[in-house]
Amino acid sequence: MQDNTDQALKVTRLLTRKDALNESRLEARQESAAAAPGEVLLKIDRFALTTNNITYAAFGEAMNYWQFFPTGQQDWGHMPVWGFADVVDSQVPGVAAGERFYGYFPIASHIRMQPERVTARGFYDASEHRRTLTSAYNQYTRVSNDAAYAPELENHQMLYRPLFITSFMLADFLEDNRFFGATRLVVSSASSKTAYGTAFCLRDIPGISLAAITSGRNRAFVEGLGCYREVVGYDALETLPADAPTLYVDFSGDEALRARVHRHFGSALAYDCFAGSAQNTGFLRDTGLPGPKPEFYFAPVQIRKRNAEWGPEGVNQRFNAAQRKFIDHVKAPANGWLTLVEEQGFGAAQERIASLVAGASEPRAGYVVRLA
Missing domain, CATH: 3.90.180.10 (Medium-chain alcohol dehydrogenases, catalytic domain)
Incomplete structure (x- = not known):
């Protein structure tokens, strides 16, 4: 003092x-x-x-x-x-x-x-x-x-830790719910850090394929991430096949895009997960879409669930290990992330x-x- x-x-x-x-x-x-x-x-x-x-x-x-x-x-x-x-x-x-x-x-x-x-x-x-x-x-x-701190990684921790906890727990939430029966995940705003953090966590899950939707100017970057089997621009959404149970992970909040997703995938759409948006401040208005009702994902809810099941220390150990693996990958110049x-x-x-x-x-x- x-x-x-x-x-x-x-x-x-x-x-x-x-x-x-x-x-x-x-x-x-x-x-x-x-x-x-x-x-x-x-x-x-x-x-x-x-x-x-x-x-x-x-x-x-x-x-x-x-x-x-x-x-x-x-x-x-x-x-x-x-x-x-x-x-x-x-x-x-x-x-x-x-x-x-x-x-x-x-x-x-x-x-x-x-x-x-x-x-x-x-x-x-x-x-x-x-x-x-x-x-x-x-x-x-x-x-x-x-245990996750290193002085030389402060900038990486600030950038990714608050985002990666969302990514890590979102991936865990989807896996915990067996992807609601889906075998394909379609991710919007795929160039966002939270989106590709989620894709990084899910990229090696057996039986799950990832497809990305992004802007034309960010398409090359998203393709270079190596997390997605398919990458399309927003204007080419309808070229994605609708032949498998599909889960939509929405980082864009774009209601027009959501409507296109629901109409294109139709009965193949198993779940619509709204993971947040910087553009849309509304709370999932009912717009009369066919298919599953969009559901809002909130990371603290899954954290509380895992704290009860794994204990806070268990959650920290799992998260720290996943975060360090992710940061090591992100900061490697050869990966270009x-x-x-x-x-x-x-x-x-x-x-x-x-x-x-x-x-x-x-x-x-x-x-x-x-x-x-």
Whole structure:
């Protein structure tokens, strides 16, 4: 613990307009540099920006993502990101100044938290406004006791860990349910990191073939992943054979595309799994489609199921092993899956968010912002 009682601290926050995600502004204010009793003060060092963060904002009201880091301003929210932060001051036993944590943060220079359930692994933020929110997002991992952590892989961890947990648990959910009787999986937005993480987990499952739907400009990239037996552009969806039980894994949220999938595959469509979207913020409206009702997939539900069956440590061991295998594959230059792009400062974050909202990101690019 440090004596920062009389020191002032400039706290900068990047706020996003809730109804226009490409618009943001910076806000700065002076605060005490000391943590209050029962509180820790963390300085955010670096974070990743992907379309997943745009999804958090797009679903900010519907799924309470704006509530994790309230701004006190009705029209402006704090876009959540995954990254690393260092403890500046602590008034909590078991959490020391200088320690580094991985977790869910706002785009800001600093944040105050109220740790509870402090263990060697880390802590949960028990701030009052977070108590009713999904607990998986309230957990902060101490890097000194994280079996999956390596300093040289911080950028990869920020980029892929929050996405790969969705990929890993989605693959597990589908396998757990025996793919709802399907032998072919058709994946939309196949160039997205969550989509190809899922395909990576499923690519060697016996009796299951994977087909990808993607944009024309991303087709070569998706073909190069080596995960899919077939890759077609959106305009060529109807060329995919409809001769086997098929499961649609929807990362696009495009209602017109979903309608085409249902009509093309007809009675062969066994299940429609909506895995999330940065574009469509609606919750699977009933549009009168033939075939199975689209079902929303939410990773924390499968995590809770496996925690009960395997135990939290068992889940962590399986996930860490799968994640390391995936990251080792992704970061190998010969595979061509990732080009790291590291940017500096709040201005870079604003520009990158606007670019992601506009859909201008490259599928192999991984964007990281450093604030320190």
